[in-house]
Amino acid sequence: MSWLLIGFIASGNTVWETDFGKFDAEKWKIRTILHEVVDGRLRVKVSPGAPGNYGNFFCYIPSGGPDCYLQVRMGGVENSTAAPRVANISTGGKGFGILIPGWNTFSMKEVNRKTFALAFAQIGNKGKDGAWVDYISARIVKIPKNGLTVTLASADGIAKVGDKLIFRYYASDSLAEETLEASCFIAPQFIDYRFAKDPVIRLKNTGGNIYEAQIEITADALTYKSDPKTPLMATVKIDQETSSFTMPFEVDVKTANVVPKALTVAANPGVRRDRQLWFDRTRGINLANGKAIRMNPPPNYSLSTNDTDPTDLTDGKLTIRTDDKVWFDKNAVGWYFGNGEAYFQLDLGEEQPLDRLIIRCLGGTSGNFKFPKQFDLYVSKDGDTWFNAASMQKLMPSESSQSDFKKYYGVCTLHNRIQHIAIALW
Known part of the structure; x- marks a missing residue:
């Protein structure tokens, strides 16, 4: 052979x-x-x-x-x-x-x-x-089309405070965007890393389908020394596909800023940032923790459905899968086919001061898994008289200025005492 x-x-x-x-x-x-x-x-x-x-x-x-x-x-x-x-x-x-x-x-x-x-x-x-x-x-x-690269300008070949880095993305075709955003992370836990005060690196179109940015490593960078077990990487996302680059040069950055510990384990930088966003949004007391939700129609997706479905959404836990593929997780809920509508109702047990409602759903990453197009939120004090508290509609990327959520959903903020919550997903 x-x-x-x-x-x-x-x-x-x-x-x-x-x-x-x-x-x-x-x-x-x-x-x-x-x-x-x-x-x-x-x-x-x-x-x-x-x-x-x-x-x-x-x-x-x-x-x-x-x-x-x-x-x-x-x-x-x-x-x-x-x-x-x-x-x-x-x-x-x-x-x-x-x-x-x-x-x-x-x-x-x-x-x-x-x-x-x-x-x-x-x-x-x-x-x-x-x-x-x-x-x-x-x-x-020779030229990495669809690829991101990072080069170091340093006399000794070791990246340190004061040195300059050039980030360059080679698009295979012309893009509508004039600016692309790159970021860095430390693998394998995908911990966000920064070389300067602003962790976002903005690459500008320099012509010829090439985007470029030059940054200086400042005292605002996080302390990091090269280690093959925890490589430093950069990434940029184009048309829903990630392009990453592993730093080939030695890095020895020493500042007063330490790398934060990972709050969660993730399989890629996108998952980690989504999970970090969830932790940031859900700070405070979870009033729904452990309370059963009535769902209509009942969840019927075989790979995730089990007896714990009524409390799977309120247990305060994210999926144990580090890739966020919840459709394989029995602690998630899902629906197979149907008309794309689902209704949830939750009783908090007594009137509670409610500040905000946070919903996390996954979809659109494989096959026919779909995101809801809209959430409608209803609240009630007695379970009989209901009020439409908010509607959250999925926006297009061009409408992102209307939203403060990375996935372009509007986020509702409530300030009232209620006992009953109903949610309609479309």
């Missing part, structure tokens, strides 16, 4: 590329993994009982030189426990970094060979099938 794959393109931007939707197992060395092509993507999981609870697949490819970039486009990940990553496993080689859904870009400056062994690895589930990971494509390129 041949497992050497060496592809060259004599001219142009691409040095090597592969479409995992056309995966040829004869050209890869496969170690303790199960694989199949699903919807044009290579779905991989570690075999039960794999030695070391680990599996990978690799082949030899051309490096293209230190000025090139490796780009890996990822699809979904069933569970973050798979922890997919990519590495150079040639003698003396190093890991490139972790892989998250979307475009992942890595510098090739540490690869000192004309060809090297490119390996994709993930963790299994001991005696059971490991969580699946979808791979879309991989390539070695």
Whole structure:
């Protein structure tokens, strides 16, 4: 069986590329993994009982030189426990970094060979099938289209306070936006990181489908020293797809500001920010904690429905799944088909001073999982006479100025004493 794959393109931007939707197992060395092509993507999981609870697949490819970039486009990940990553496993080689859904870009400056062994690895589930990971494509390129890069201007190659960083995004096509927002985080817990007082890095269109920003590392940065176990990454989101970059240079930033502890474990930066928003919004006393909700129609989605449905929404807990795929979680509620409408009613037991109502729902991330288009909130003191307290309608991104919520839902604020709450989802 041949497992050497060496592809060259004599001219142009691409040095090597592969479409995992056309995966040829004869050209890869496969170690303790199960694989199949699903919807044009290579779905991989570690075999039960794999030695070391680990599996990978690799082949030899051309490096293209230190000025090139490796780009890996990822699809979904069933569970973050798979922890997919990519590495150079040639003698003396190093890991490139972790892989998250979307475009992942890595510098090739540490690869000192004309060809090297490119390996994709993930963790299994001991005696059971490991969580699946979808791979879309991989390539070695000179200019990383759809990719974000960060370069350091420093005499000794170590990022410190006072040094400058250049963030650059290479769009594959022209974008309507004149400015893109990038941010940084520390993996694998995806803790937000900042190099200056403002954690948001605004990249401006400089022409030629290139967006760029130059920032200086200031005393407002968070203290951080490079560690392969906690890599520093940058990310930007374009058309609902994330593009990330792993910093290839050493960082040794020393300031009076420490990195905050992660309040929650998350599988990617988007999930962590959504969860942080939930914690920020729900500070205070949860008046609904543990109280049963009457739901019409009753939840009927088989993967999440169980006897605890009446209190699943009021237990104050987020899903135990770090990827937020609640449709696999028995502590969530969901509906299968139907007309897209659901009605909730909650009795607080007695009149309570209610300040605000916070609702967290997930959808739109896979298949036909839908977000509600509108929430209607009704309140009552006696359960007989009801008042429409607020309506929250999903806005378009262009209407985001009308909302203070990242997902473009208006947030209602209440200041009244009530006992009964009813919610209609459309």
